[in-house]
Amino acid sequence: MKTSKVLVTGATRGIGALVVPALRARGLRVRAMVRTPGREKTLPEGVEFAFADLRDPKSVAAALHGVDGVFLNSPSTPDAVDLQIRFADLAMRAGVSQLVLLSQYEARTNSRARFLRWHAAVEAHVRTLDLEHTVLRPNLFMQGLLRFSSAIRANGAFAASIGAAPVSLVDTRDIADVAALVFAEPGHNGRTYSLTGPQAVTHGEIAGALSVATGRPVTFTDLSVTAFAASLRGVMPDWQAAGLAEDYAHYARGEAARVHPDVADLIGRPARDLAGFAQDFAGAFTPPRVPNHV
Numbered sequence: 001m002k003t004s005k006v007l008v009t010g011a012t013r014g015i016g017a018l019v020v021p022a023l024r025a026r027g028l029r030v031r032a033m034v035r036t037p038g039r040e041k042t043l044p045e046g047v048e049f050a051f052a053d054l055r056d057p058k059s060v061a062a063a064l065h066g067v068d069g070v071f072l073n074s075p076s077t078p079d080a081v082d083l084q085i086r087f088a089d090l091a092m093r094a095g096v097s098q099l100v101l102l103s104q105y106e107a108r109t110n111s112r113a114r115f116l117r118w119h120a121a122v123e124a125h126v127r128t129l130d131l132e133h134t135v136l137r138p139n140l141f142m143q144g145l146l147r148f149s150s151a152i153r154a155n156g157a158f159a160a161s162i163g164a165a166p167v168s169l170v171d172t173r174d175i176a177d178v179a180a181l182v183f184a185e186p187g188h189n190g191r192t193y194s195l196t197g198p199q200a201v202t203h204g205e206i207a208g209a210l211s212v213a214t215g216r217p218v219t220f221t222d223l224s225v226t227a228f229a230a231s232l233r234g235v236m237p238d239w240q241a242a243g244l245a246e247d248y249a250h251y252a253r254g255e256a257a258r259v260h261p262d263v264a265d266l267i268g269r270p271a272r273d274l275a276g277f278a279q280d281f282a283g284a285f286t287p288p289r290v291p292n293h294v
Helices: 014-025 057-064 080-093 114-126 142-155 172-184 203-214 225-232 238-252 262-267 274-280
Strands: 005-008 029-034 048-051 069-072 098-102 132-138 157-160 192-195 219-222
Touching: 005 014, 014 029, 014 069, 014 172, 029 057, 048 057, 057 080, 069 080, 069 172, 080 098, 080 114, 098 114, 098 172, 114 132, 114 238, 132 172, 142 157, 142 203, 142 274, 157 203, 157 225, 172 192, 172 262, 192 262, 203 219, 203 274, 225 238
Parallel strands: 005 029, 005 069, 029 048, 069 098, 098 132, 132 192, 157 219
Antiparallel strands: none
């Protein structure tokens, strides 16, 4: 069944904000799900929106009315599993015919990383529902490197607990392009796609790419697991910091190094590489110029 209108959750931030224009470029109508009043002003002109909160089933049911596809983007909350499962159930009851689920690379119920277990639990539930579904499993986002941008701007350095393990990072713009294609073209029901970049790179190589793009030296320092966990405290909630530390332990074990062809196979062009990302986002990692005074 061809999808004509898609409800995008998390539509004003992160992946969701990229999926909205990607869907429109494919000729699909979009309804953006917005939780915070005022955020609808960031949407592209002409995009329909609905105020709804995943914790408010009535508002979600109203947002689902009249759409035949949904893009389910995981919220950053400790109860993300329950919220996503309830949303998927509401989508099925509303008569939605297609659901595209944003999961995570190597999601497994027996993973040592909690976020991978959480995503696996949502995947398992979605597969039991009577609606077409596709699972997208992206690896570490290149845009996730932006969390280090302030340290790089200030000191030309960043640190994490990963050693020399390579990771096949993926650009979030490619994830959005894949999501839009899955809605726009048939043949993806029941499929799970692993979304990676075109090569696996170490964090030392990331530092090198940022050095070239910014024109100034950027260095990477490997931290112990304890030191990395300590560096996250106070920067984000404890549950999120613990989960991110587990994700980096997953990367350090070499469990996220494989390169998959799904991005290129699906959208018909090579996945964006690290050098391109670094050039496109060089400004985020470069300190502002201080004007010269005579």
